[in-house]
Amino acid sequence: MNAALASAAVVVRRTIAASAEELFDAWLQPEALAVWMGPGAIRSTVARVEPYEGGSYEITMKGQSGPIVHKGVYRRIDRPRQLVFTWASPGTELRDTLVTVDFMPVGDRTEVIVTHEQLPESAKASHSIGWTRGLENLDQACAQGLIE
Numbered sequence: 001m002n003a004a005l006a007s008a009a010v011v012v013r014r015t016i017a018a019s020a021e022e023l024f025d026a027w028l029q030p031e032a033l034a035v036w037m038g039p040g041a042i043r044s045t046v047a048r049v050e051p052y053e054g055g056s057y058e059i060t061m062k063g064q065s066g067p068i069v070h071k072g073v074y075r076r077i078d079r080p081r082q083l084v085f086t087w088a089s090p091g092t093e094l095r096d097t098l099v100t101v102d103f104m105p106v107g108d109r110t111e112v113i114v115t116h117e118q119l120p121e122s123a124k125a126s127h128s129i130g131w132t133r134g135l136e137n138l139d140q141a142c143a144q145g146l147i148e
Contacts, residue, residue, distance in 0.1 A: 008119040010128045014135040015111045018142040020080035020103040023110050026138060026147045027083055027101060033059060036141045039133030042068075053077050057085070072096070087116065091123050091130075112138070 016023060026032040033047035042061040049057040052074065059070040068090060076084035080103050086096040097118040104111040114131045141147045 008121045008124040009115060009117045010119065010124055010131060011113065011115050012128060012131040012135060013111055013113045014132075014139060015106055015109050016135075016139045016142055017109050018147065019108075020105050020110045022142070022147060023112055023138070024080040024083065024103050026141075028077070032141075032147050035146050036137040037061070037134055038137065039130045050074075051077065072099075091126055093120055093123075095120070 026036065028049055028051040030047040030049050033049070034045045037047065037059055038045040038061055040063075042063050044062045045059060046062075047057065047059045049055070053076060055074050057072055057074065061068045061070070070087060070089040072086035072088060074083070074085045075098075076082060082103070083101040085099055087099045088094050088096050095118075097116060100115045100117070102113040102115075104113065112135055114135065116127050116131060119127055138147070
């Protein structure tokens with residue numbers, strides 16, 4: 001294993017005015033992913049998903065310097081509580097990392113907690129920013145009625 005590949009982890013959380021079911025589904029529907037999964041300078045996102053345990057996904061974010069492809073496999077789909085999947089991209093040196101998304105109801109809102117583990121230490125800051133902005137986008141998309 002590369003010495004630069006540490007067990008670095010990022011945890012990002014946000015409480016969103018939507019049900020756990022709506023938010024959970026927004027992570028597995030390609031149309032919804034295309035709306036909110038595009039942090040920072042990303043201009044557009046295209047997603048392909050096989051939403052079952054063992055199924056794969058591919059999310060292509062198009063930025064100023066071209067497409068950035070993210071791929072992985074769903075390890076756990078426990079609607080509407082938890083989603084676990086691998087995540088490989090140029091930002092992870094194309095190595096599989098592990099993302100766990102927990103959905104915790106808080107009254108009529110839901111706290112979404114993203115834990116991204118097994119990151120290269122060098123990727124920790126950029127993934128923290130990316131997941132923070134992604135959850136901000138998800139929150140905005142729900143507020144605007146773009147996610148149902």
